[in-house]
């Protein structure tokens with residue numbers, strides 16, 4: 178696929194069909210993503226693909242926790258408890274407002290899709306060692322972006338979500354991740370349910386005006 182086409186397709190999918198993803202294809206994608214650059218070639222990342230029965234069990238146990246009112250406790254610190262600066266805070270508020278507008282009284286579409294792990298047939302959990310500098314988080318982000326672009330180039334759709342790692346101990350258990358690793362992020366992959374309202378392109382949020390993020394100094 179033409180690079181621009183791949184790049185422009187990088188919008189999230191909040192509901193996948195039940196169609197399975199070829200395991201060999203995922204293996205190939207993650208292998209190719211290993212070419213990603215990292216600080217001093219440290220390659221701090223590891224990828225755990227969870228699918229089939231293991232994912233069914235993880236999804237069910239995660240739902241039980243949500244229904245019991247357990248609060249998310251991500252290894253990267255709970256997203257909501259973080260102290261955000263004004264600029265990203267405003268951007269998040271804009272996204273929230275536009276989604277509230279589009280979803281109107283259907284915000285549960287968004288919440289349910291997250292709670293159902295987007296019905297993803299496979300989830301790639303990404304880790305770095307517990308003992309990691311901020312540089313490794315940066316490297317993991319690059320690795321994740323490589324995986325997502327490669328996945329799209331191979332005809333898959335993607336769903337990067339912190340909600341997939343709300344309960345890292347549960348993920349560690351079902352994905353066989355050792356205690357020594359931080360469950361940083363996860364990417365759901367699969368084929369989009371085009372009939373699902375939550376996937377309607379009208380929910381795609383805009384980006385801030387370019388002048389707000391760019392400056393050329395000579």
Ligand SMILES: Cc1cc2nc3c(=O)[nH]c(=O)nc-3n(C[C@H](O)[C@H](O)[C@H](O)COP(=O)(O)O)c2cc1C
Pocket residue numbers: 187188189191272291337338339340341362381382
């Ligand atoms: C690190 C990260 C975490 C995210 N977490 C969630 C999440 O928990 N739930 C969700 O519905 N979307 C999540 N998203 C998707 C973003 O909301 C989405 O990428 C953003 O609104 C822009 O939309 P677009 O990618 O379709 O252009 C996450 C994206 C990233 C990169």
